[in-house]
Amino acid sequence: MSSTMDVDPPTTQMIQINLSTRDPTLSIPLQPLRIPTNLKRYGLSTLVNHLLDTPKPIPFDFLVDGQYLRTSIDEYLTLAGLSSEKPLDVEYVRSQLPPTYVGSFEQDDWISSVDISSSPSPTILTGSFNGTAQITSLSGEILAKTVPMHTQSIKCTTWISHSSTEASFLTAGLDRTINLWSYTPSQSPDTQPVTPSTTYISHKSTITSLSYSPSTSQFLSSSSDHTIALWSTDSSLLPTVSTPQSTAFTRKRRRTTSKPPATIKKGPLAVLTPHAAPVSQVLHSNDPTAAYSISWDKSIITHDLITSQPVSTRTTNHPLLSVTTLPTLSLLAAGSSARHITLHDPRESSKTIYTAVLRGHANGVVSLVNSPESEYVFASGSHDGTVRIWDVRSVSSSDGDEGEGKSGSSLFVIKRESGSGKVFGVDWSKDVGLVSVGEDKKIQVNRGEGMADMEVMDQSK
C-alpha cells in the first residue's frame, strides 16, 4: 500500500474502485482494483473488456453516483469534492452511443403517431393529422396509404399483426372512431392494399391512445371524454352499433361519408370511467389483464381488465400526457405537461409517489417509448421539438421541487433535423432505430451506432 503511495503522486495518483454492473451477462467477480485517476471512460472500458476477456471489445459507460463519467476520474473527484483515498463505486453499463441522424421522410401533413413493426420487414406506420395513415418502408418508400375513412385527424395508430402476407392495424383520432384496417403487403401498387374492416364506436371525444395486447387479442382506447374502452379484435365478441348521424349534413361530411366503404360498426366490450379529465394514454402492463391509464386529472390508475375496475390510483402533481412501463424494473415513466418525466413504482406496496424526476424537456412530454436494447433506457418525445434518451440508472439524489425522490437528466438530446416543430410521437426498434414524428411533417430516423456491436455481442453469446 505504502509502496504504491510513493509512486510519483502528481502524475499517477491511484484510486481504489469497486466495479459492478446490473447486467448479469457482463458481471465480473467483485474485486477492488487500483487504477490511476487520470483514466477516462475509454481507459476504464478497456479495463473492463480486459477483465471480461471479450473477443470483441464492448464499449462501456461508467456511472458514478448516478452520473455518467464524462471526464477523467481525477476531474470527477475534484468536481464532486471527493478524496482519492476512499474507494469509488463504479457501475459499468453497455455504452449507449448517441443516435445519429439517419434520414427523414416527409409527408403532406403533421404526423401525430408512429408505430414500427420489425417483422417480417421493418415498416413504419404513421398516422397523420389529415386523417390518413401511411405505411412507410425503411427506405422511405410509401407502401400503403389509407383511404380518408377518418373525417378528422388520426391521433394514434398501432399494429395488431404484421406478417409477410397479411397485416392489420388500428387507427383512431379526433373523429371519435377507431378503425381496424387490413393490409396485404405484397400486392401490386394498383390495387388498394389497405381496406377498412371494422369501425369501433363508443367514444364521444378525441381518442388519444390505443394499446393492443397480442396475448388476449384485446385492445384499449383512451379518449378525451374521460373514458377508456376495452375492445377485442374478434368482432364476434363485440356488440353491433349503429352509426350516429348529424342532423344537418355539412358539405364536407357529405363528401367524406360518400367515399369510404361500409364497415362493420362495433361497440366496446367495456367502458371504464375512472378518470375525471381527458385520458391521455392507456397502456397494457406486462400482465395482459392489467392496464395503466393516465389522465389530465394527474392520476395514474391501474385497471383490472377482467373486472373493468380500477385497482389503484396514484395521484401526481401535474396533468400527465404519456406513459411507458419499464417492466423489469417495476417502474412506470410518466411524462407530464409540467415538462418533466416522473418515475413511479406502480405496485401497491410502494409508498412514495415519485421514484425520480427527470428534467430537461421544455414543454409537455407527449410520447414515451422503451429502448429495445436496455431495460434501463427509454426515449421521450416532447412538444418542445426534441427527443431525449434517458437512463433510469443515471439519477442522483437531489432536492428537486417535487420534494422527494431523485432527479436525473437526459443522456442524449435529438433535435428535429428540420429545425423546429413539436414531436408528437416516438417509437424505437432495434432494426429501424429511434423514429420520431411531429409538426414538421417528417418521420425522422436516428440510430445509435453502437447497436450493431451489441447485436454482434448478443449473437456471439
Add this chain to the structure above:
Amino acid sequence: MTTKATTRKRSRAEAEAEKPVLSSEDEFEIPEINGDEDSSDDSDFTAGDEDSDEEEEISSGAEDEEDEEEIDSDEIPSEDETSPKGNGVANDDASDDEEASPADNVKVVTGADGNPRYIYPEIEPVYDSDDTDAEETNTVGNIPLEYYENYPHIGYDINGKRIMRPAAGKALDTLLDSIELPKGWTGLVDKNSGAALNLTEEELEIVKKLQRSEITDEGFDPYPDMVEWFSSKVEQMPLSSAPEPKRRFVPSKHEQKRIMKIVRGIREGRILPHKPQAETSQEPEFYDIWADDAPPKPDHVMNIPAPKLPPPTHDESYNPPPEYLPNDKEKKEWEEQDPEDREKNYLPRTHKALRLVPGFNGFIGERFERCLDLYLAPRVRRNKLNIDPASLLPKLPSPDDLKPFPTTCATVYRGHEGRVRSVAADPTGVWVATGGDDGTVRVWEILTGRQVWKLKVSSDEAVDSVTWRPTTEGRILAAACGNEILLVVPPIFDFEEENQGKEILSAGYGYAANRQGKKEAPGTWSKPDTALEEEGVVVTITMRKTVKYIAWHRRGDYLVTVSPEDVRRAVCIHRVSTHLSQTPFKEKSVTKGIPQRVQFHPSKPLLFVATKRYIKIYDLAKAELSKTLKPGARWISSIDIHPQGDNLIVGSYDKRLLWHDLDLSTKPYRTLRYHDKGIRAVSFHRGGFPLFCSSSDDGTVQVFHGRIYSDLMENALIVPLKVLKGHKITAHLGVLDVDWHPKQPWLFSAGADGTARLWN
C-alpha cells in the same frame, strides 16, 4: 556685684559728663548719703538695683578714699567683665588677664576739690559696649513692695540678680527736693522701681488744662469760626416752613396696585397666602458627581443623553495581544500624522504589569475634547422610526408555494391573419376557440395547436368576441362579428352533442314566428345562409350596431351583448330558447355612460354593467339598480366576476387592475399597478384554482394568486405570481384577450401579433 558697680559707676560718669559740678557734689556728699541710708530704709525709692554687698562697698568706699580707689581699681575689671557678660560669654581667666590693662588706662587727676579724680578713657562706641538702654525689669510680679521692706533689694531682674533699692535721699535731700521741686514732681514712689514718680510734660499739660476747665483733647478748638447761616449777609435757613405735601397723607396708588395684584392672585388661587412650607427635598445638599449612575432624567425633547463612549478594546489594554501592537512603521506613521488626523490619540503599548502603566498625559486634553464634543456637537433626537422597510410589507407566500400556475408558453396557435381579438376555452377543456380581425372563428386542439375548424364569417369585419356556452350539454359557440351575433355548433363534436346543440338553438324559431308584428326588437334572429349553415352556424342575430362583447348566463339560455356605439340600446339581452332580444335599459340615462362590458353574476340574478368609470349592478329580479361600484379608473376596459360572486376584478386602460370586494365598499379593495400600458382583459379561473390574470397592451399577461377565504372577516389574499411574456406588440396593441382553461391551470391569450398562446 559687678552690675551693681557698673550702674553706680555709670551714673557717676554721667553725672561727671553732664554736670561736673554736681558730680563733685555727689562725691562730696556720698558719705553723708551712706550715713542716711542706714538710718532710713523707707526712703530708698529713687535708688537703683542694689545689693547689700554694694552697700557695704559703698559704705566702705565712703569710709576710705584709698579703699575706694582700690575697690574701684578692683572693680574696673569687673566693669570690663560686664561687656563680655552682656555678650553672654563668661571667662574668669580672661577677665583676670585683662584686669591690669584697663586699670592702666584710668587716669587719676586731682580735681578742684583736691580729691583724686579718675578720668576714664573714652568708651569705644562699638556694639554692646554699652547697655545702658537695657531696661532692668523687676520680675517679682504683682506683689506689694512692702514685702521687701526689710531687704536691701526690691526684687530680681531677668537674670535672677537682685535689684537693689535705690538709695533713699537723706532728709536734706528731701528738703532740697521739696524746695526745688523738679518739674512734675508728685512725691510718689514708683512701685516697681522705688524711684520718685514724676509726671511728664504732657501729663502736666493735661493737668493744667483740667485746672482751667478746658477740654484736654489735643487739637480741640474752643473757639471756632462762626458759620454764617442766617446773618445780615447770608440768609440761609436749614429748615423749611413749607406745608407738608398732600402725598404724605394720601395712600399710595402704586402700593394699592401692587396690593390689589396680590389680592387678585389670592382670590384667583394663584397665590396661596398660607402655603405650607414645601417639604425640604430629600436630596442631598451636595451633588454626588462620583455616583456611578446619574439619576435618569425625565424624558424631554431637549434632554438628549450624551452618546456613550465605545467600550475599551484590546489595544487599550495595558498588555494587548501582540497583533495589536504597532510595528515601527505604524508607529512612525502615527507620529508623523497630525494629531487631528490620528485615528486614535494613543499608541497601544505593552506593560508587564498594571502598576507599571504610566499616567495618561493626554487625559485632561481628552476630557476637554470630549466636553467640547458634548457641548458643541449638535445632538438631535431624530424621530426616525427604526423599522426595517421589508417588515412593513405584507407577508406574502412565496410563488413557489402557490403552484401550479402558468409559467411558460406551451403552444402557439398560428393561423389568424391579423389580430386575434378573442379567445375562449371549451367547457370540456379540449378545444379553444379564437376570433380575429380576419373575420374568422377558429377552433384549435389545445395541446397540439392544430386548427381543427375554421369559420369565415366576414371578409371585412372582425370577430370581436367568441365565447362558449357554459354548459356541458350542447356545444354552442357565440361569436360577434360586426353587428351580427352567430350561434354556432362547430362540427367537431360527437354527433349527439352536435344535434343537441342544434336543437337548443333551433327551438326558438317557433317563438319568433309567433312574435311577428310586435314592436321592433333590438335584434333580429334569423337563419344563416346555406354556406354558413353548412359550416355549423345555426342562428344569426343582427343588431343595429357593432357588437363588441358577448357574455353568457350560467344556464346558457340568455346571453348579453354590448354594442357601445348604439347609444340607446347598448346593452341587449338575448334569450336563446325563444329567440328574443330585448334591451333592459330603455333610456340612455339609466346607465349614464357608454357600457363597456356586461356580465351576469355567476349565481344571483344580477347584471354587471361596466361603463367607462362605474360598474353598476342591476338586480334583474327586482329590475332596479342595486349598487354602483366606483373603481376610480378613467376608462374601464374589462371586468370579471369571481366564480363565487363576491369579488370582482376590473381592468382599466389607465394600467390599473382593481380588485373589488362586493361586501366591502364601492371603492376597490386592492389596486394593482404592474402593467406598463393599458389593460385589455382580465379573467378569473373558474375551475377551482385561485388564479386570475390580466393582459395588457405591453404584451404581457400577468398571473396573480387571488385566494378568497370563506371566513368573512378575512380579506382576499392577492399575490403576483408571474409575468408571461411572448406576445409581440403590434401597432401598440399587445394581448387583447385572455381566458383560463376550465379545469387546468392553463391560460390562453390572444395577441395582436396574430397568435394565440397556451401557457402552462
